[in-house]
Amino acid sequence: MKIGDRIQRLIDTLGISQAELARRVGMSQSALNSLARGDTRSSPRLHVIARELGTTAAYLTGETDDPTAEVPAFMLNNEERQWIEYLHLLGEPERKSFLTIMKSLVEGPAKPTLHNDRRKYRPEPDGPRIYKAGA
Incomplete structure (x- = not known):
């Protein structure tokens, strides 16, 4: 399988367009399209393309047939x-x-801690509170 076929298959699997991939890797859509069609056989951005597609340059170039070979266990999208x-x-x-x-x-929000002082929770008394002037 050629590099362009592998790139296009991964693009289709991810459900993105060539234009979107080109934007993500910082290259023109026409340069990526040329790579995907097979007109170009390599690119200085191949490692970036591979990372964005969740694979390795070795897979894209055909050095391995395993798209996950040498892929780090944790990759950022x-x-x-x-x-x-x-x-x-x-x-x-x-x-x-x-x-x-x-x-x-x-x-979640930090839970307040209660201290052993006057601010400790006190239950409301039964019935309404009555306030008296001067009390």
């Missing part, structure tokens, strides 16, 4: 890589704030 890029653009205080927000979204 395009959206996750964008999050990290944006995170690196933030200053230290903003990163800490962002981390606090993310933790609260994942773990």
